[in-house]
Amino acid sequence: MDIASLLKPEAVRVLGTMTSKKRLFQELGDIAAAAYDLDAAAVVDGLQERESLGPTGVGHGIALPHARLEGIERIVGIFMRLERPMDFDSVDRQPVDLIFALFAPKESGVEHLKALALISRTMRDANTCAKLRANNSPATLHAILTEARHTHAA
Incomplete structure (x- = not known):
């Protein structure tokens, strides 16, 4: 599994x-809805339901909201960079500007966790985050994210 397979x-x-x-x-x-033909309301409900269990702001300006959804066939992601950080109730109380959301099939046990771990490892890399924060082009951000994992491969 790599980020390129998760993120259009x-x-x-x-x-x-x-x-x-x-x-x-x-x-x-x-x-x-636009990128993966998912039901927008179901996505919002899933994210809010997961967030009610505890904030997905992991610190250092990063949030990893995620949800398991009915009617989705594979794990997919969305990456968003905010020009102005927002409060996200993060563990370190710092505002968030890098958001990587993951959506997985309801029954995707270990695969969902593997995808979350992959994203978490990638987003913990200070150099990757610095590059993400320094760019405004979605195409460049996608390239940074999809290439980041290859440099960390074991």
């Missing part, structure tokens, strides 16, 4: 500002 180029966005987590989840739902 059209699922990478740069946005100016988000006013709330709810609005962010709605935007992620809209992108998921």
Whole structure:
């Protein structure tokens, strides 16, 4: 599994500002509908349900919202960079500007966890995050993310 298999180029966005987590989840739902033909309302509901268990802001300006959904056949992702960081109730209380959302089939046990671990490892790399924060082009961001894993392969 690699990020290129999870993330379509059209699922990478740069946005100016988000006013709330709810609005962010709605935007992620809209992108998921456009890029992967997912039900936007189901995406929003899944993200809110998961977030109610505890915040997915993992620190250092990074959030990894995720949900398991009915009617999805494979694990897919959306990456978003915010030009203005937003409050996300992160573990370190720092605002978030890098968001990598994952959506998996309801019954995808270990594969969902492997995908989450892959994204987490990639987003923990300070050099990768610095490159992501320094670029505004969705195509460049996609290239940084899909190439990052190859440099960390064991």
